[in-house]
Amino acid sequence: MPHTESAPDTLRQCDSLITAAAEDLAAGRYRAVLGELLRAGVVESILDPAAGVGNPARECCIALERIARHSVELAEAVQVQALAANTIRRHGSDRLWSALGPGLRTGEILAVNCMSEPNAGSDLSALELTAVRDGDRYRLTGYKNWAAHAAVANELIVYARTSDAGIGGITAFLVPADTPGVRVSAPFEQLRGLAIPVSDIVFDDASVPAERILGRRDRGALVSDILVTQGRLGLAACAIGLGDAAYERALDFAGSTVRFGQVLIEHQSVGFTLADMATGLTAARQLLYHACAGFDRDPLTSTLVCAQAKLFATDTAARITADAVELLGASAYLPGEPVEHSMRQAKLLQTLQGTNRIQRLTIANRLRTDAER
Template identity: 50%
Template structure:
C-alpha cells in the first residue's frame, strides 16, 4: 500500500484539527487522553516519516510541520504523536529483525501506544545516576526499579525501559522492550501537572519483571546509544510543538487587539501593543526557520544536526514562553481567566522549556560546540 503524499498528510492533519478543536477544553479539564485522535494522526503516516524509509525529500520537515499544526490546536495531542514517534525510534534503528517486524508496524500506526522510560527520581539530566537494575537469570533479565515522568503512562502497551546492567556509568545501561501488562509492572497515580493534563504522566514501578533476553534493543550495556536515536528527534519535535503553541497565542492576541477598543480606538493601533505583536511575529518565524534548518540538516545526515537541534529547541521554546506570556498581557485581565486559552498556553509553554532536555542543558550542548570552533569557522 502506497504512503500518503505531502498534501494528503497535511489535509489529514487539518481534518484532525477540525475534529479536535471542540474537545480540547473538556478533555484538558477532565484529563481525558485523546487516543482515537492520536491513532488517526499515526495512521496518516507521521511516525513513518521519522522511523520508516524516506518517501519524500524532507521527511523530518514534513513531520515537524504536521506537529506544529497539531500544536496550534492542542499541545497534548501534538506531544502525544511526538512521543509515539520517539517510542519507535530506538526499535527502528537498533531492534532485531524479529522485533522490528512484529512490533514496529503497530507503533507506527498507533495500534500500540508506546512510551520511553528513561528518567528516574535521582536521574534527570544526569542519566549516569540511573538505578533501575536488570539482572540476568538464564534466558531472561529481571528488572527492579522506578521510572519517573513517563509520558503515556497508563495508556501505553509497550515500554522502552532503560536499566542498569553494569556499574560502568552511562556505559552500563541497556534498553529493554517491556509489555506494560507484564507481571510486576505498576503504574502509579498520575502526576498533577500545571498543563497538558490530557496527556497522562506518572511513575512506573518495576518489581521482579521478567523480560526475555531477546527483547534487548541494541547491545547490552549500549542503551545510551539507543537513547541517542531519539534525543535529536525529541528536540526537533518539541521545537515544533513550541512554534505551534506560539502561533496560536499570537493569533489570539492579534484577534483580540483588533476587536478591543479603548479611548475610541482599537488597541492594535497603540504602539505598545503593536510592537509586542510585531516582535511575536518575527520571533515565531525565526524559530520556525531555525527548526526547519535543523530538520534539513538531519535529513541530509549533516554534521551540525545535533547543534542545530539544540539551538532550535532552545530558541523555539523560549520564544513560546515569551509569546504566550505577552499574549496574556495583551488580553489584560481577560487573559488571566480560564475563559481564555492564552492562560493555558502560558502554562503549557513552561513545560516545553523543561522536557527533552532543559534549556539549560541545550545551552551546555551549544556552548560545547563553540569550544571546537576555530577562527576560520
C-alpha cells in the same frame, strides 16, 4: 500565521478531527483519542519513513505544529508515540518491528520512553535501575518516574544499568507493560489542567528476553541520544504551533479593542510587541527546518543545531504567550480564554527533553570542544 507549505493532505483534511480530538483529550479519553488520530492517518507523516525519502523530520514537525495550534497536549501525546515507535523501528530487530509496527501505527499498541528517575533527569549517567543477566533474559529492578502515557501504554522503552561504566554502561530494553513485576501507577496530579497522564513505574525483578534489547548492550546512551535529539525537534514544532495560536489571539484582540480612543494595535508599543512575536516565530520556524535537514542527514552530528532549535523555539513561545497574557489584560484570566493555559504549557516545553539550561550546556560544551581543536 500558520505555516502550511507542504503540509500533508491528510493533515489538511484532519483539522476538524484534531479539534474534536483535543476536546476529547481534555475530557480524559486519552487512549481512544490517540487511536482515532493515528487510524485517521494524521500521524502517518510523523512515523519516520523507512529510508531518507524527502525530508521526514520536517514533515513530522509541520504535522506537530499543526496539531499544537489546536492542542499542544495532543501534539505532545502524538510525539510520545512517534518517538517510541521510531526508536523501536530504528534500534529494534526486524522481528520486533514486524510484530509491533502495525499496532504502533494504528494506536492499538501504545509505547513510551522511560528515561527519567528521581536522581536521573538531566543526567542519564546517574540512572540506577539495574538489569542483571539471567541466561537469555535480563532481570530489571528499580524505579522510573515522569513516564507520560505509561498508564495506557503496552510497551515501555526502559533504560537500565548493565555495568558500572557510567554513561557507557546503560542498555535500552523494550519491556511489555504487562510483564510480571512491572507496576505502573495511576496518573498523578500535575500542575493544574495538563491533560497528558503521567505515571511512576516500579520494576521488581521483571524478566525481559535479551532479544528485546534496543540497539546493543551498554550502548543505550546512543538510543537515548537519537531519541532526545528528535524529541527536541518535535518540542520546537509544538512550541511554534502554541506560540502561533497565542500570537493570533493577541493580534485579534489588539485589532478589535479600542483604548484611549485608538485600536490597540495602533498604539506603537503594542504594534512593536506584535512585530517581535511575528519575527520570533519566523526565525524559530526557519531554525527548526534547518535543524530538521541536519537531523535527516545525520542525527548524531545534528545535536548542536537541534538543541538550538528547541531552545530558541520554546523560549520564543514562552515570551509570546506571556506577552499575549499581558496584552489581553484581565480578560486573559476569564474561563475559556486559552492564552493563560498556553503560557503554562510553554513553560513545560522549556523543561521537557532536557531543560533549556541543559540545551545551553550542550551548546556551550560543543563550542568549547570546537574552540579547543
